[in-house]
Amino acid sequence: GENVEQHPSTLSVQEGDSAVIKCTYSDSASNYFPWYKQELGKRPQLIIDIRSNVGEKKDQRIAVTLNKTAKHFSLHITETQPEDSAVYFCAASPTYNFNKFYFGSGTKLNVKP
Amino acid sequence: DGGITQSPKYLFRKEGQNVTLSCEQNLNHDAMYWYRQDPGQGLRLIYYSHIVNDFQKGDIAEGYSVSREKKESFPLTVTSAQKNPTAFYLCASSSVVEHSGGPQYFGPGTRLTVL
Numbered sequence: 001g002e003n004v005e006q007h008p009s010t011l012s013v014q015e016g017d018s019a020v021i022k023c024t025y026s027d028s029a030s031n032y033f034p035w036y037k038q039e040l041g042k043r044p045q046l047i048i049d050i051r052s053n054v055g056e057k058k059d060q061r062i063a064v065t066l067n068k069t070a071k072h073f074s075l076h077i078t079e080t081q082p083e084d085s086a087v088y089f090c091a092a093s094p095t096y097n098f099n100k101f102y103f104g105s106g107t108k109l110n111v112k113p
Numbered sequence: 114d115g116g117i118t119q120s121p122k123y124l125f126r127k128e129g130q131n132v133t134l135s136c137e138q139n140l141n142h143d144a145m146y147w148y149r150q151d152p153g154q155g156l157r158l159i160y161y162s163h164i165v166n167d168f169q170k171g172d173i174a175e176g177y178s179v180s181r182e183k184k185e186s187f188p189l190t191v192t193s194a195q196k197n198p199t200a201f202y203l204c205a206s207s208s209v210v211e212h213s214g215g216p217q218y219f220g221p222g223t224r225l226t227v228l
Contacts, residue, residue, distance in 0.1 A: 032214025043203060043219040044156070051214075089155065093214035098163045099144055099207050101217060105155045 002027040004092050006104025013080050014112050021107045023090035024072045030092040033073050034101070035064060038087045047088075048075070080111045116140040119204050119220035126191070126198065126227050134189045134223045136204030145187035146205040146217060149173060156203065162187055163209055191225065199227045 003026040013019050023033075031052040036044035050057045050064045050073065057064050061080075066073040077084055087108050091101040117138040126132045136145065147159040158171030162181040176195025181187055187206075191198045201224050205217040 034214075034216055043221050046216045046218070049216060095213070098209050099214050099217070100158070100161060101146075103156045 002030055002092055002094055002102040004090060004102045004104045006090050006107060008107060009105065010108045010110070012110045012112065015080060015082060017080055019077045019080055019084070019109055019111075021075045021088055021090070021109070022072060023074070023092075023104050024070075025092040025102070026071065027092070027094050028068075028071070029094040029096055030102075031095050032093040032099075033064070033066060034091050034093075035075050036089045036091070038089065038106075040086075044089060077109075080109075082111050082113050085109055085111045117204065117206050117218055117220040119202075119223050121223060122221065124223055124225045126225060128227065129193045131190055131192050132225070134191070134202055134204075134225070136187045136189065136220055137185055138206040138220075139185060140206055140208075140218065141184070142206035142208050142218075143184070144207045144209045144217075145181070146207075147171075147177075147179065147187070147189045148203045148205065150201040150203060150222075152201075159189065197227075198225055200225060 006023045034049035037047045038044040048062050048064050050066050061078045063076040087106045089106050090104040120135045144163050146161040148156040157173050159177050160179040162168035168181050178190045203222045204220040207217040
């Protein structure tokens with residue numbers, strides 16, 4: 001089955017700096033890669049996703065890149081703000097498993113004002 | 114995710130009791146999922162269902178049971194066989210398109226505590 005690894009587990013940046021979170025996956029059949037943001041005590045919220053036929057996707061200050069050959073994908077947040085502080089999860093979904101997600105272990109991002 | 118609800122928000126269980134967590138969605142999604150989240154940890158899949166009257170075990174199904182009698186509803190029962198059930202339980206749903214993934218949308222969660 002699929003295995004997703006996520007790094008780093010914690011990340012502390014100064015407000016206005018950029019943050020990068022990286023995930024690797026093992027199954028070449030994975031074709032959908034979402035990113036979720038979870039604030040303390042709340043539900044995970046989808047912030048951006050990418051499919052395997054696309055190399056990069058942007059939405060304002062957030063971008064995701066995908067390297068299928070190396071089997072890794074990354075979340076980039078520019079001009080970080082204190083409200084970006086949360087736990088971020090990546091996931092991979094193989095084509096054969098009807099949208100079962102394999103989640104990374106999470107990255108706790110702390111943006112210092 | 115506004116169309117997926119969970120109840121109750123908080124639930125307390127005595128040792129030896131079974132309790133049932135409710136999950137309802139009005140998004141017309143075919144697939145529904147249950148996850149468990151322990152403090153400071155990631156999401157672990159308990160059960161999932163792609164269609165009514167069918168469901169599959171996830172990674173940590175022992176001590177849990179589910180049913181899927183209606184498309185809109187996917188209740189989770191935490192049985193007395195689950196020795197350490199204190200956790201945050203999240204339900205999710207998604208449209209299923211064969212061979213193509215899509216977002217899962219999460220409910221607000223139920224926080225279960227064993228007394």
